[in-house]
Amino acid sequence: MSSQSAVREAVAVAVAANLPVILWGAPGTGKTSSVLALGARLGLPVEVVVGSIREPSDFSGLPVLRDGGTWFAPPRWAERLAEAGHGLLFLDELTTAPPAVQAAMLRVVLERTVGDLTLPDEVRIVAAANPPDQAADGWDLSAPLANRLIHLHWQVEAAGRVDFSYRRPSRRAGAHPEIVVPAMVSPVPAVAVVIDTSGSVTEPRLDQLLTELTGILNGVAGPNRRLRVICCDVAAHPVQEVRRAADVRLTGGGGTDMRAGLAAATALRPRPDLVIVLTDGQTPWPERRVAAEVVVCLIGEDGHAPEWAAAVRVPKEDRS
Template sequence: MTDPTNPASPTNPAGPADSTGHAGPAEPTGPAGPAGAAPALTEQVAARFAAARLWAAHRAPYLAGALFALTPVVLEPSFDDATGEPVPDSEFRAFPADTRWNVHVETATALATPVEEIGWWLLHQIGHLVRAHAARSPVRSAHANTHAAGEAGSAQARRWNQAADAEINDDLEAEGLHGPAGVVSPALLGLPPNRTAEEYVPMLDVLDEALGRGGVALAEAVDCGSATDGLDRGYHSPGSDGGIGELERELLERSIAAGIQERAAARSDVPLGWRRWAEERLRPTVDWRALLGSLIRRGVSSAAGRVDFDRRRPSRRAGATPGIVMPAMVSPAPSVAVVVDTSGSILRPVLDGLVAEITGILNRAAGPRRRIRVICCDLVAHPAQEIRRAGDMVLTGGGGTDMRAGIAAAVALRPRPDLVIVMTDGLTPWPERRPPAQVVVCLVGEDGHAPAWAATVRVPEKPEKPEKEE
């Protein structure tokens, strides 16, 4: 067996052991353990890692760029004194990653783990990295603290790790990728899907307490590395320049997010959690009221700019032929329709506030005393109402949600609207093709999505004081 206490030991070229008693990164050359074993084992580990990465890229092609940005750091194994065989280390079963996108691969663990399971862990680790779980961690410290799974006093770190796992694993399960035994699964635990780690922490606390009374453990303590909580690990190489830097990470994440949005726009299957992350990653922080006003004014001015002939008003220019009255050219008043999601998933104060915002913007952009046609929609579109202010709106419906019916009813109105404004939480089917009118979608909350052909503004779910109508 190697002597981890002797830096000069010919069987320990990686240097002294770290604070966990585990040897540091293995060099690709030089023996470790039994003479001459390290090069062959390292080659086997590299081959398995490459195969796992290809498997993962095939199962989740929208994360292929992230998978190939991971840097494997191969760690030396410990050897059994009797057999001389490498012994897997359970601390590294999750192939832990750090914030520089290094994946720490313990040799014996990698050789004992199926390629498909390694690939699943790689996708799992990418979830921790791109969703910035280390930066969001409540246990992150600026000091050089170390942490390992099962350490006394790290209960908060373990809970955060489990909650972050829950945020990721429901998206993997949506792709049919179920994790190894012992990992946290919202579906198996009966927890709601598509929540954040911060939301899962109190849920897991309550569930753990309830299960503990019956003598059942919530889940195993699986350590996913510093990519989850931001705490250094003893096996990290001090001063290592490996992995990627902040600028590279920024460019990589934006590229991944753009690719996800392109696939979603092409109606390729991408889990909701990843679509939501991509939208948030690429969306600049703007005032939603200002953005909504800009989109509506743009749609109104575009419609108003389309001139037409009106024979009810004679042209002030004399005609070329005596006795012939030429029609005047007019700018039509833009027609606007609003489709309101009345499935019950959006609170009435939020809908009233949005309608008040929209009527105020339209009054300033297209003149006062303007009437707006409103269509309430759940699974079906209800008869259109003409209103001047939010208080005139009568909400009807309350079943499921299908905005395709509402948009179809809006464009079927006569005269056909130039601008259709849709207010919904986005958890609905959308028309496959662009309707014959400009569409602005007001997405309420953070869970839904809008089609690529629509202009979109994300509206906070918490009711806000509406802008005063004019």
């Protein structure tokens, strides 16, 4: 899984938890299309509101006379979300919105209120912004608004065969045999796996963890490649390099502390691009993001993952 895929999963987790989240990334890198695809996947209507072309009244409402009093009428995008009863509100280009517009957006994010209309609880908020140095006429994100959002960094990554290598000849070399032509190769992320082998992980769950490891070996490591695996209970055990899940020596059985496992994984050299943690989630976690992208695969329904990591929950198998 690429770091961009991990960010997509993290956004999905934030949306499921109804926590407002912001994606930081350069212009034209697919942030909007990713949010639209998430809405389609979840069956949610998506309203895209571009901050750079909006006025404060688009969020605070326009004053109109109604029933002898003043009513701050919401815009149509807010009415459509209210009528649907659920959806994704995508606030785009926040750092190209003037400070007055950002101030008006704060009430939408904080109170879920647009004018005199309160959005349903099932309306999720996702935002996107370009760093000010990459946005034309940009402003810094205001501190009150920034403090209400979970911040994720959107990175563009190469896909397919995009780099050159002399390790194997190019198919075009026959046309000019006197010239050594490099072949195109695909980037392969460095992956490490931390397996929870504490006493709380039962034998059936260990079997599930090894099944997930087989999928990781096939999908991420690829054929004939070794995967670095660390077993961890209350301490991290020595790293193992394996080609098959059956090659892993499951060591442990004591308490649980995935902080030790993540510290050992990020201390590996070369440092992994991605660390996958296979666990029941009944463990303490580092308070801050570690020096690699992390995906937590949770077995069962009891445990939890840290807020800064992407999480995938695998239901406990019924062996009855």
